Amino acid sequence: MxxxxxxxxxxxxxxxxxxxxxxxxxxxxxxxxxxxxxxxxxxxxxxxxxxxAGFRNKAKMVVAGTVDAPTLGILDAHGHGVDLQGCPLYPPAVSAALPPLAAFVTRAGLVPYDVPTRRGELKHVLVTGSPDGELLVRFVLRSTEALARIRKHLPSLQAALPSLVVASVNVQPAHAAVLEGDREILLTERGTLRMRVNGLDLHLRPRSFxxxxxxxxxxxxxxxxxxxxxxxxxxxxxxxxxxxxxxxxxxxxxxxxxxxxxxxxxxxxxxxxxxxxxxxxxxxxxxxxxxxxxxxxxxxxxxxxxxxxxxxxxxxxxxxxxxxxxxxxxxxxxxxxxxxxxxxxxxxxxxxxxxxxxxxxxxxxxxxxxxxxx
CATH class of the missing domain: 3.40.50.150 (Vaccinia Virus protein VP39)
Structure with a gap:
């Protein structure tokens, strides 16, 4: 690769x-x-x-940068964002979701969390893709301050990503190397992603491994x-x-x-x-x-x-x-x-x-x- x-x-x-x-x-x-x-x-x-390549069913993207120019990827040694939207590890359905999700950050006014200054709201975007190409997307936030804007603009994201079947917000307020918090808020009618494995539809909820x-x-x-x-x-x-x-x-x-x-x-x-x-x-x-x-x-x-x-x-x-x-x-x-x-x-x-x-x-x-x- x-x-x-x-x-x-x-x-x-x-x-x-x-x-x-x-x-x-x-x-x-x-x-x-x-x-x-x-x-x-x-x-x-x-x-x-x-x-x-294309084998990872889950993208754990750190969100950094600015509202107008967000990065989805990792942080460098100084805590600044490195955009990895073109990472070849992800299957097509997950890779194709990343640009619309970056655009959604801007549209919904989600301020990326800045690790050095400890300011901002959106910490991670977590995307899981099923073998059938369906998507589960989670927004990891410091608080629920942006929840109303996410709900307001979610239909536009669903229009841009018809494969998005489950979406949620996870609240993780701590300034710590912890991916997610204990509170999960479901945003969609459907609550599970079906992972078809050997003919079985394993149901995956947002916080399930x-x-x-x-x-x-x-x-x-x-x-x-x-x-x-x-x-x-x-x-x-x-x-x-x-x-x-x-x-x-x-x-x-x-x-x-x-x-x-x-x-x-x-x-x-x-x-x-x-x-x-x-x-x-x-x-x-x-x-x-x-x-x-x-x-x-x-x-x-x-x-x-x-x-x-x-x-x-x-x-x-x-x-x-x-x-x-x-x-x-x-x-x-x-x-x-x-x-x-x-x-x-x-x-x-x-x-x-x-x-x-x-x-x-x-x-x-x-x-x-x-x-x-x-």
Whole structure:
């Protein structure tokens, strides 16, 4: 992939862009195997590769500059805006949305937040694109001061972007490196973006997490299902289930699946997908994954865990070790935290693994592992 911003030295977010993509992929798997100690007896599946461009379904654009000349992109070392509207990482629907959104900033009089002076209102514009080309757009503001103007001018934005189906305002008043706040104000009649993955319409609400790379996420879910079906599991938990990606793919007649997630919005999304798809035997709970596991009286045939970057942590890892659960599917975005968690689970042997290049041109990765009790 060629990028003019990288070549000009104004953006180096894709830290490995100068390295040929096949070399990136090979280095990624070597790195993961080394961090995990390259244990004997593990079957390593071929790395799932990604398209080199147009793969990111979500654009997290920092808004800077002025009302009349806003920038959508990143900040430089001095806190000034660097416009990246032509970034090649985004699919066509997302890329095409950025110029109309910049024009909307001007039309609605949304003053970009200036980090050095701590003045202004609009901090970020977050754009998520579905495989069908529909868009979810969020405006992250310091306050609700501009809310009325956004509502007034929203029809003109919808006319310019017919693919815009969900829009919201998020209020994040703190001067801190925090992307979003706790308050979300829905602006459209429709409240969810349908992410079609492997024939399932996963419903995504504004504050729900979804994998950055839709095609690689689809491969991740397919592999998890293949391992679960091969083992003929009759019951499964999906801890840190998000909008239910793993749980909903695992759903089968005769198999019970429970998903647990702290975000009530994500749980509502998963429940909506299960209802619309008529998936039997699925149940979703809003709560802490570790607390759920520690309070359980029985264990399933399979536990799926997909924790944040920090990993499971010692309490849940040690619970899995002592629980007697026969199999664990651990999907990790950080091999270092995965290795730390595995050290607390010596009775669960790593038997299969696969690296998935969810984030090309960076040192980040996803790795799916199958653990079986010794």
């Amino acid at each position: 060629r990028c003019g911003y990288f070549d000009a030295g104004v953006c180096h977010s894709c830290t490995l862009l100068a390295q040929p993509y096949p070399e990136q992929v090979d280095a990624q798997q070597r790195h993961v195997r080394t961090v995990l100690g390259d244990p004997a007896g593990v079957t390593w599946l071929p790395t799932v590769t990604s398209a080199e 979804f994998q950055t790379n839709t095609d690689v996420a689809a491969a991740l879910y397919r592999q998890a299902v293949a391992w679960a079906d091969e083992a003929e599991v009759a019951s499964a938990w999906d801890l840190y289930c998000g909008v239910g990606g793993f749980a909903l793919h695992l759903a089968r007649p005769g198999r019970t699946v429970v998903g647990v997630e702290t975000s009530a919005e994500a749980v509502a999304s998963a429940e909506q997908t299960a209802h619309d798809a008529g998936l039997p035997g699925t149940r979703f709970l809003a709560g802490d994954a570790t607390a759920f596991a520690l309070a359980a009286h029985d264990v399933p045939d399979l536990v799926v865990v997909n924790p944040p970057r920090r990993g499971l942590g010692e309490p849940l890892s040690r619970w899995l070790e002592g629980s007697g659960v026969p199999r664990v599917l651990y999907s990790s975005c950080h091999s270092g935290s995965l290795a730390r968690d595995l050290a607390h689970m010596p009775s669960l042997r790593l038997v299969r693994a696969q690296v998935l290049d969810m984030f090309p041109h960076t040192g980040h990765h996803e790795v799916l592992t199958l653990l079986e009790r010794r």
